[in-house]
Amino acid sequence: MPTATEGAPRGGSAESRHAALDNLMRAAQQGDRRAYHALLEEVALRMRRLVSARAPWLGQADVEDIVQDVLLSLHTARATWDPARPFMPWIAAIARNRLTDHARRYKRRQAFDAAASDLAEVFSTTPGQTHAEGVVNLISVRRAMSDLSPGERRAFEMVRLREMSLSEAAEEGGTTVGAIKVAVHRASRKLKQAINRDGKEG
Amino acid sequence: MKTDALIESLAREAGPVRPLPAPMRRVWGWLAIALAFALAMVWAIGPRPDLAERLVEARFLLEQGAALATAITAALAALALTMPDAARFWRWLPVVPAGAWLATLGLGCLRDWAQMGPAGLRITADPECFGYIALIGSLPLLVLVLMLRRGAPLRPSWTLALAALAAAAIGNFALRLFHTQDAALMVLIWQVGAVALIAAIAGLCGRQVLRWPGVAA
Structure with a gap:
């Protein structure tokens, strides 16, 4: 002791x-x-x-x-x-x-409009959550990130984490604004599902 | 300032602290001060001439009991809101007596109507109720705010609104002992209305009165 x-x-x-x-x-x-x-x-x-x-x-x-x-x-x-x-x-x-x-x-x-609210949802602890649950969420997010397709992960990183605009991200990714939008949306959905799933298991 | 330096200075200035007792234990001290002040004010202003008759009337006792219970539970809830790990149960506690208070007055309105017809629900101006309730509630509110400032300002608006509700309910409790007004609708509008208004105003000032150190409001 x-x-x-x-x-x-x-x-x-x-x-x-x-x-x-x-x-x-x-x-x-x-x-x-x-x-x-x-x-x-x-x-x-x-x-x-x-x-x-x-x-x-x-x-x-x-x-x-x-x-x-x-x-x-x-x-x-x-x-x-x-x-x-x-x-x-x-x-x-x-x-x-x-x-x-x-x-x-x-x-x-x-x-911080949309990026903040989305990030808050994906990464932050919701009210009433314990510290331990917050850590579990971070682990789930990290695990879920590896389940994303390379395109989705890249789009999510550029728009949500590095806060690039959709057109900047499209330019850097060599694709269209529409495709980036869809990829970010899918990635967000998968991450949220992963957190909900792990939360229920835990 | 560097975080390491902040930690140094906080650790250096930190002496022993006595953990705050639970809200359930602190609330009685407040209640004693609040009631002593309120009853002193009743004595100073002069109790209503028919007080003895009122004190044996079930309806009057029920309304006064509900007002007092609202004051106690609102003070408890305010104190609990400043304790980071207090159960959420406490903040909803005042709903029950406050609901009972409104219900007895609502039933009173119906009875006044049944007994006196439209005359039982006549509304006349009685604005001095607000002044009396604010005056009698002032010291109880001040004492409660000083107690709340020893806690953590986690929900400043709700905390101060509940504290003001507690103090104003004490004010109303005292008012009924010297103010000859028993028409339920008049009590509901001018007295309970004043209590609600005071709580709402206090709620708006919450962030100015209760705040964390070193942070702009």
């Missing part, structure tokens, strides 16, 4: 990692600064990984913005955590809340 200040182990089962986070947070509430430091680092790492996987179009500075907001929010709300309950659902609720705030700000600032 690791002591709280040693930080959360990177290996081991999900339960033991979660229990390690519970211990860190419990120690942090009691005023253990080293435990708190380790916990913040762990949360920053997870958030950074999650946000960059979910929103690959974001620049590094924007990703750090979100990570820092989640850390500040954790800090502000740290008295609302009940030490008798698990840490993960608590921090997941805060992170989900802050991500929603950011999505709203980006929509307003950069008019």
Whole structure:
């Protein structure tokens, strides 16, 4: 059994990692600064990984913005955590809340219209989803990406991930706007189906 | 600021914190303050002359009970909304007593109609209800907002609307003890209407009052 200040182990089962986070947070509430430091680092790492996987179009500075907001929010709300309950659902609720705030700000600032809403649907966790389910979704998406035809995958990457316009994508792919549109639509549908399927199995 | 630097500074300034008690335990402290203030206001303004008769009347007790239950459950729901891992059950709790409150007044309208005909449903201006409810609800709302700010502003608009609903319901509870107005339709329009209006206005201000640090509204 690791002591709280040693930080959360990177290996081991999900339960033991979660229990390690519970211990860190419990120690942090009691005023253990080293435990708190380790916990913040762990949360920053997870958030950074999650946000960059979910929103690959974001620049590094924007990703750090979100990570820092989640850390500040954790800090502000740290008295609302009940030490008798698990840490993960608590921090997941805060992170989900802050991500929603950011999505709203980006929509307003950069008019992410269709790409954002579609990506949000494919990659993001839906309300009420746990962190673990979000990770499962990412794995399903990655697996489903390999099931797409090369044309579909390429069209999806250009339009949805690199945010190219349909005509730019058509030009680079050496095909027509109509064909790109159809390929993106099919790819989105397959990815959504893959997530729903895996979600139900899990 | 670099994330590493932020982590350094947060860890350095973090002292021990006492975990907030569950909403179920915090709500009673609020209720005690709110009721003490409300009853002091009733005493200061002067209770209605027929209060003793009203206090044995089932309909009056039912309406007052529903108003008080609405206040307690709305305060509970507001407190629960600031706890990240609170069950969703809490936020729907006020629906039951609020529904009962509206139902008793709705039935009251029917009874007034049956007993007095159209005269029982006459609507006259009674706008001072709003002022009294806002005045009596002010301190309970302030206290509740201070309590809510210790939590996490996850749903600021709903949280503040529920807090204002709780405070205004206390205001209405007190108003019925000194304001001689029992026509159900008048109570429904001018008093419950004022409570709803106060909650709606508060909901619009939610994001200004309850917010995360370091983020523009």
